[in-house]
Amino acid sequence: MRRFLAALLIVAALLPAAAQAGLYDSTMILVNKQNALPKSYEPDDLSYVDIAYAEGVPATRKQLREEAARALERLYAAMLEEGIEIVGVSGYRSYSTQSLIYNQRLEETSLDYVSRYVAKPGQSEHQTGLAMDVAIPDWPFLTTDFALTDAYAWLTAHAHEYGFIIRYPETGEEETGYAFEPWHIRYVGDTAAELRESGMTLEAWYRRRLGGSHARREARFLLPTGSK
Numbered sequence: 001m002r003r004f005l006a007a008l009l010i011v012a013a014l015l016p017a018a019a020q021a022g023l024y025d026s027t028m029i030l031v032n033k034q035n036a037l038p039k040s041y042e043p044d045d046l047s048y049v050d051i052a053y054a055e056g057v058p059a060t061r062k063q064l065r066e067e068a069a070r071a072l073e074r075l076y077a078a079m080l081e082e083g084i085e086i087v088g089v090s091g092y093r094s095y096s097t098q099s100l101i102y103n104q105r106l107e108e109t110s111l112d113y114v115s116r117y118v119a120k121p122g123q124s125e126h127q128t129g130l131a132m133d134v135a136i137p138d139w140p141f142l143t144t145d146f147a148l149t150d151a152y153a154w155l156t157a158h159a160h161e162y163g164f165i166i167r168y169p170e171t172g173e174e175e176t177g178y179a180f181e182p183w184h185i186r187y188v189g190d191t192a193a194e195l196r197e198s199g200m201t202l203e204a205w206y207r208r209r210l211g212g213s214h215a216r217r218e219a220r221f222l223l224p225t226g227s228k
């Protein structure tokens with residue numbers, strides 16, 4: 001077993017950088033407290049998302065990966081058509097940005113708060129370029145009050161039609177490792193409908209898939225190395 005692992009490490013080291021990056025490029029990638037992205041990972045297809053934003057959002061955070069960016073624009077347009085407005089608060093964040101945020105929050109609040117709400121660098125979905133925090137224009141802050149808005153009600157009913165899920169649901173803290181974050185939507189593509197239908201978190205979905213030996217080989221490529 002040890003020899004096998006050593007061989008795997010050698011193979012990984014020999015892979016060109018592009019192929020290694022490809023390991024993390026699935027839109028189903030699982031990033032959480034057990035599955036971290038490497039410091040060097042940065043998606044190579046980040047694209048500006050053409051929606052409204054809260055004031056002061058830096059340009060770098062108005063980006064998602066190409067596929068997710070276009071899907072969010074479609075979702076945004078569909079909401080507007082029904083008279084519901086949202087604003088983007090934070091999309092892509094690099095490892096180093098997350099590092100700054102984590103340390104800053106740790107200074108401002110407590111370790112208990114930080115561990116429930118703020119991901120450590122490498123463990124944030126925002127580094128994948130597949131997640132966007134949203135709010136409403138009148139209250140452009142990331143608080144659970146967002147769950148009381150029409151915008152949130154619309155997202156719970158329709159986000160999956162555009163490939164997005166509410167990544168940290170109210171009842172999911174034990175599985176996801178994070179408290180309820182109604183504002184954090186994550187692009188997963190077509191699987192969003194299945195996830196919504198089943199009520200499963202992304203962690204539960206992976207656990208079920210990994211349970212079948214057939215899926216195991218495929219799933220390994222979706223999981224960052226060093227995952228548990």
Ligand SMILES: [Zn+2]
Nearest residue numbers: 131132133184
């Ligand atoms: Zn978020």
